[in-house]
Amino acid sequence: MANRAEKKREPLFHIVKRDTIPFWQSILIRVAAVALALVVCAVVVVLFTDLNPLEVYTTMISGSFGSMRKFWATLQNTAILLCISLAVTPAFKMKFWNIGAEGQVMMGCLGTAACMILIGDKVPSAVLMLIMVVVSILCGMLWGVIPAIFKAYWNTNETLFTLMMNYVAIQLVSFFCTVWENPKGSANIGVINMSSHAGWFPYLFGQQYLLNILIVLVLTIGLYIYLKYNKHGYEISVVGESQNTARYVGMNVKKIIIRTMALSGAICGIAGLLIVAGTNHTMTTSSAGGQGFTAIMVSWLAKFNPLVMILVSFFLVFLDRGAGEIATAFRLNESMADILTGIILFFIIGCEFFVNYQIVFTKRRKEAR
Amino acid sequence: MSKTAALELKKVSKRFGSVVANHQVDLTVYQGEILSVLGENGSGKTTLMNMIAGIYYPDDGQIFVDGKEAVIRSPKDAFDYKIGMIHQHFKLVDVFTATENIVLGLREEKGFDLKKSAARIREISEKYGFEIDPDKKIYQMSVSEKQTVEIIKVLYRGADILILDEPTAVLTPQETQKLFAVLRRMRDDGKAIIIITHKLHEVLALSDRVSVLRKGESIGTVITAETNEAQLTEMMVGKKISLNIDRSEPKNLTDRLVVRNINCSSRDGVKLLDNVTFTARSGEILGIAGIAGSGQRELLESIAGLQHVDSGEILYYDPKTGAEENLRDKTPLQIREMGVRLSFVPEDRLGMGLVGNMDIAENMMLRSYRRGKSIFLEKKQPRTLAEEIIKQLEVVTPSVNTPVRRLSGGNVQKVLVGREISSSPSVLMAAYPVRGLDINSSYLIYKLLNEQKENGVAVIFVGEDLDVLLELCDRILVIGAGRVTGIVDARTATKEEIGLLMTKTEGGEAHG
Numbered sequence: 001m002a003n004r005a006e007k008k009r010e011p012l013f014h015i016v017k018r019d020t021i022p023f024w025q026s027i028l029i030r031v032a033a034v035a036l037a038l039v040v041c042a043v044v045v046v047l048f049t050d051l052n053p054l055e056v057y058t059t060m061i062s063g064s065f066g067s068m069r070k071f072w073a074t075l076q077n078t079a080i081l082l083c084i085s086l087a088v089t090p091a092f093k094m095k096f097w098n099i100g101a102e103g104q105v106m107m108g109c110l111g112t113a114a115c116m117i118l119i120g121d122k123v124p125s126a127v128l129m130l131i132m133v134v135v136s137i138l139c140g141m142l143w144g145v146i147p148a149i150f151k152a153y154w155n156t157n158e159t160l161f162t163l164m165m166n167y168v169a170i171q172l173v174s175f176f177c178t179v180w181e182n183p184k185g186s187a188n189i190g191v192i193n194m195s196s197h198a199g200w201f202p203y204l205f206g207q208q209y210l211l212n213i214l215i216v217l218v219l220t221i222g223l224y225i226y227l228k229y230n231k232h233g234y235e236i237s238v239v240g241e242s243q244n245t246a247r248y249v250g251m252n253v254k255k256i257i258i259r260t261m262a263l264s265g266a267i268c269g270i271a272g273l274l275i276v277a278g279t280n281h282t283m284t285t286s287s288a289g290g291q292g293f294t295a296i297m298v299s300w301l302a303k304f305n306p307l308v309m310i311l312v313s314f315f316l317v318f319l320d321r322g323a324g325e326i327a328t329a330f331r332l333n334e335s336m337a338d339i340l341t342g343i344i345l346f347f348i349i350g351c352e353f354f355v356n357y358q359i360v361f362t363k364r365r366k367e368a369r
Numbered sequence: 370m371s372k373t374a375a376l377e378l379k380k381v382s383k384r385f386g387s388v389v390a391n392h393q394v395d396l397t398v399y400q401g402e403i404l405s406v407l408g409e410n411g412s413g414k415t416t417l418m419n420m421i422a423g424i425y426y427p428d429d430g431q432i433f434v435d436g437k438e439a440v441i442r443s444p445k446d447a448f449d450y451k452i453g454m455i456h457q458h459f460k461l462v463d464v465f466t467a468t469e470n471i472v473l474g475l476r477e478e479k480g481f482d483l484k485k486s487a488a489r490i491r492e493i494s495e496k497y498g499f500e501i502d503p504d505k506k507i508y509q510m511s512v513s514e515k516q517t518v519e520i521i522k523v524l525y526r527g528a529d530i531l532i533l534d535e536p537t538a539v540l541t542p543q544e545t546q547k548l549f550a551v552l553r554r555m556r557d558d559g560k561a562i563i564i565i566t567h568k569l570h571e572v573l574a575l576s577d578r579v580s581v582l583r584k585g586e587s588i589g590t591v592i593t594a595e596t597n598e599a600q601l602t603e604m605m606v607g608k609k610i611s612l613n614i615d616r617s618e619p620k621n622l623t624d625r626l627v628v629r630n631i632n633c634s635s636r637d638g639v640k641l642l643d644n645v646t647f648t649a650r651s652g653e654i655l656g657i658a659g660i661a662g663s664g665q666r667e668l669l670e671s672i673a674g675l676q677h678v679d680s681g682e683i684l685y686y687d688p689k690t691g692a693e694e695n696l697r698d699k700t701p702l703q704i705r706e707m708g709v710r711l712s713f714v715p716e717d718r719l720g721m722g723l724v725g726n727m728d729i730a731e732n733m734m735l736r737s738y739r740r741g742k743s744i745f746l747e748k749k750q751p752r753t754l755a756e757e758i759i760k761q762l763e764v765v766t767p768s769v770n771t772p773v774r775r776l777s778g779g780n781v782q783k784v785l786v787g788r789e790i791s792s793s794p795s796v797l798m799a800a801y802p803v804r805g806l807d808i809n810s811s812y813l814i815y816k817l818l819n820e821q822k823e824n825g826v827a828v829i830f831v832g833e834d835l836d837v838l839l840e841l842c843d844r845i846l847v848i849g850a851g852r853v854t855g856i857v858d859a860r861t862a863t864k865e866e867i868g869l870l871m872t873k874t875e876g877g878e879a880h881g
Contacts, residue, residue, distance in 0.1 A: 014426050018386055229745050234738055237727070244721040247675055248713070249735045250702030360428065 013361045026355050033351030037344045044339065049332065056326055063325025064318045074321055076209035079216040080274060082313040084295035086223050086306055087267035090260050093227065093304050094240040100162025102292025103169035104143040104265045108272020110173050111139035113283040116192045116199035117180050128199055136273040137266045143169060144265020145258060152254035174285050191281050201278040212278040219267065224306040236260055319344060373435060375400045375561035376530050381430030383416055390416040394587045396580055403552060403562045405572040408582035409605055409807040411777055414565045418532050422454035423447035453523025454532040459515050461507045468503040471522045493524050497554045513544040532563045537571055539661055542835065542868040549575050569598045581605055606808055614815050614840045617823060619653040624686055625827035626796055631681030633667050641667040643851040654818060654828040656842030656859060658835060658867050664851035665831045666716060669798050673713045674701040685709050688795050712794035714786055716801050722785045725774030729755040729766065729784055732773055736788060758787035779810030786817060797821050800831040815841055835864045849873055
């Protein structure tokens with residue numbers, strides 16, 4: 001038979017999926033990724049700013065640990081991000097792509113702020129606190145359950161649905177910011193109950209943020225147990241892996257989807273409570289500050305393990321604060337800090353490829369045979 | 370040999386992670402011959418063929434086409450070497466016609482001339498005896514017609530070496546005969562044909578030579594005329610085994626499940642089950658035969674409470690009290706709470722029967738996790754059950770904590786069947802329980818089904834291999850396009866008889 005194709009060149013390498021990888025090796029890859037990221041960042045810093053990269057890194061660390069105040073603020077930021085990450089986790093484990101945490105948190109903020117403004121001075125503080133907790137949870141839950149019902153009964157796309165609910169929530173907050181504006185004409189709420197402190201979280205052992213941190217810590221352990229040892233947690237895993245299997249063994253998939261999203265929304269509501277009553281004592285359209293999206297990354301990087309999320313969220317907050325610190329300390333453009341954070345994240349997320357895949361270089365074969 | 374080797378593999382190896390799929394495999398095929406590649410599931414047949422077809426790249430070894438070393442990096446390279454592969458799962462665009470699918474991906478200098486292409490397709494069809502309408506859309510075609518399109522697709526591209534991966538798995542006996550006739554004609558035309566299969570009688574009927582693979586290694590090549598089933602089995606499995614199923618006479622037959630006039634339709638209103646009526650009796654195995662997708666799945670799922678039934682009734686008679694219960698419109702949970710001990714081994718093992726990413730113990734929990742009032746999971750009992758099943762059914766697994774998707778097909782099935790039997794069912798439904806299993810595991814499953822039958826369970830067995838159905842079952846229900854086309858006695862019926870019933874559609878056209 002004539003006209004066979006010309007001899008082809010052998011490929012230089014091909015990519016093979018790994019079967020399993022020893023734990024130490026996966027850690028090694030990740031550490032190498034961070035080291036490499038720091039080297040690349042250093043090169044970028046030298047090229048663009050002429051600064052000493054070591055100095056830049058020291059400053060970065062001082063952004064989180066430079067003083068007691070900074071240290072507590074780091075912990076507080078970590079707690080809020082962790083709380084929202086916990087919230088999205090049950091939904092993600094169920095493969096319900098809830099990207100509406102931002103909106104659910106905003107609704108929690110709105111519920112809290114409404115309680116503080118409308119009944120802040122009318123009921124005793126213990127009762128007020130209780131009402132705030134219930135209302136914020138209900139508001140977040142409502143925003144989580146609506147897309148879940150549509151998903152369960154009519155199989156709507158939850159990603160688009162939850163995404164759009166974010167805009168509705170932000171517009172609602174924007175509307176009420178105008179309704180409750182103080183002073184008049186500012187279109188801002190300002191600090192709520194400035195003089196009475198009604199609805200503000202109390203200081204614990206002289207620390208403003210300690211209560212926030214403790215609440216999130218309890219939630220973390222609770223969610224860990226819920227997902228791992230509770231029957232609901234088991235149902236969530238089964239529905240996430242295969243809805244067919246869930247139906248086959250008689251699970252009520254609709255109920256599980258709605259129940260899980262109610263939980264997801266409720267924890268977002270609590271995050272809203274912590275932001276307004278525990279931290280800022282005010283509400284703006286950027287109260288959630290995009291953390292509803294960052295939380296998705298935290299949850300994934302931690303492979304949905306609440307305990308690992310503590311580390312991941314701390315690391316992201318550390319990067320963020322460090323970036324802010326170098327921007328001010330060296331009078332750099334904000335973008336420079338963003339570039340550095342971007343490079344580090346790129347390497348950390350990119351190294352997961354090498355954890356899952358292996359590159360095999362083709363051995364030179366003997367030409368003569 | 371004086372003939373030229375059309376294709377020759379020398380010491381080809383391929384690993385996936387720690388799994389060795391092929392280890393130094395040699396294979397030779399000549400022009401004008403049909404070579405069978407025989408091996409159990411998981412012996413590396415498909416991986417080997419995928420390397421020839423350019424889907425995988427070998428880790429080691431050499432491939433020669435017409436005596437010259439070839440480097441095949443992609444399916445396109447394979448076509449350049451005139452190698453064409455017909456996959457087990459068809460790769461066709463449903464809304465395109467046969468012609469459009471065949472020319473898809475070709476680079477024509479002056480744009481496509483579909484009429485010319487259709488003419489060439491007719492020419493190829495006539496030459497080899499295919500029956501095909503080039504203008505018919507894929508979604509209107511039967512499985513065998515789709516397969517024909519796949520074969521013409523590679524011939525159209527001028528393939529001289531054809532690889533067919535389990536081509537008969539989805540065909541009726543009659544369609545298989547037709548396919549074999551076509552393949553013989555192609556052989557006589559000088560093409561080199563490689564056919565992958567694990568059905569021994571097909572190997573003997575069709576091929577000129579047989580190469581046997583076992584656990585990724587080549588065991589040897591024999592000339593078909595000089596071998597027999599027993600020798601091939603021994604090469605395949607590595608030891609002598611008897612291929613007989615012990616069928617006991619049914620005892621104490623009592624009606625356990627009566628299905629009467631049930632109808633089901635899909636969301637688009639297409640009839641899936643049409644007036645299906647039958648009775649499953651305790652102490653016997655009722656086989657269900659039919660072309661894949663004729664309503665077997667829907668039938669079992671209606672009984673299990675997973676498929677909405679439009680009309681008719683599904684009656685269950687309690688073995689102790691004799692009380693009659695209607696299972697229609699009940700959810701799986703309700704059926705269980707009524708005390709109906711119904712076990713179901715679904716066709717899709719990892720997508721329905723089990724959760725692939727969970728370990729064996731957690732998969733045991735699927736059936737039992739609700740037990741008890743505690744809000745926390747009881748993990749000890751499922752673990753004990755898992756350990757028992759591993760021991761009794763000889764499940765090969767690194768540990769109880771290994772995710773089931775990492776187990777081989779046979780072991781996955783043992784876990785699933787083990788769990789379903791552990792609840793001592795009164796009705797056991799199994800859909801294609803030996804699909805993709807090696808010979809030893811298959812015979813273990815047959816043995817388990819027979820044990821259940823002897824224990825007085827009403828067993829319903831949906832199968833695809835008619836030889837097995839005839840050997841294992843007591844009665845066989847034949848289903849065609851959602852209708853019961855006949856119920857025959859498995860001890861007296863023949864394969865041809867069942868084959869005819871499978872394609873019979875009253876008032877409609879017969880599939881071809």
